Amino acid sequence: MTPKTFEPDDLNKVCKGDYLASVMEDLDGQDESSIALALGYFHIDDQGKKIPLVDHLKKAIDEAEKNHSATHKDEDNFFDIYKDRLVISDDHTGIVYVPKRLVEANKEFYEGTELVDFDIDYVNEEITYGDSDSAEEYIEELGFKEPMMVQSVMNMVYVNPWDLKWIEGSSWFTYEEIADYWGLRYEDCCKESSTWRDD
Known part of the structure; x- marks a missing residue:
């Protein structure tokens, strides 16, 4: 049986494109599961737990690196993750x-x-x-x-x-x-x- 795959619960609330290219300048190197949760790449299971969708995040990062730029990055401030x-x-x-x-x-x-x-x-x-x-x-x-x-x-x-x-x-x-x-x-x-x- 093929394992069930999930999409992010709300595709309108994921970080992608120029926005993703911008935040990854600061988040690159952090735990991938934490990044996925913070950037909307997760599925909520039957118990209400957020399951990070790292593969979806990686695909979005690859697309952002190829076709987008960090136009939303302010050199005076930095992005980070806190409490997911x-x-x-x-x-x-x-x-x-x-x-x-x-x-x-x-x-x-x-x-x-x-x-x-x-x-x-x-x-x-x-x-x-x-x-x-x-x-x-x-x-x-x-x-x-x-x-x-x-x-x-x-x-x-x-x-x-x-x-x-x-x-x-x-x-x-x-x-x-x-x-x-x-x-x-x-x-x-x-x-x-x-x-x-x-x-």
Whole structure:
């Protein structure tokens, strides 16, 4: 008996053509099943589980590489996959603070993050650009009572795989998702001082 083959559940909501060529510049090399799910190449089985259709994805990629170009790729932003959905970075950035004691107590979890010590050197280099007086004022205004670490983050946005569009505001990551995406534990972050993104 020939194995049953499936088509993507909604062919109008798959990423293809120029859109596919654009996103694959950033997604190339990631797990093919994850890419298939994020880009709409899946079938939902009787149990409601999404089954990635990798062969359909590969055919679409081959067609995009031959006949299309990355005309929807912005060099200032990048595509990625988060929770099996296609996301893109945007221009809203933030600064997140985490107590150093929590980072040191969870070294394995925080390994690989971009956390650095929050000190006068950091503020001089990243915030006040060499103005030491302003740097000291900046630190005093934050009023931390213990050593902190800091990491710059960028907001991410969920986008439709079929047209790479999103609804402004409602598709943004929550603060919890921003923390998780950038390798931080939300409950460890200083909620009062972290900016998350410059709305």
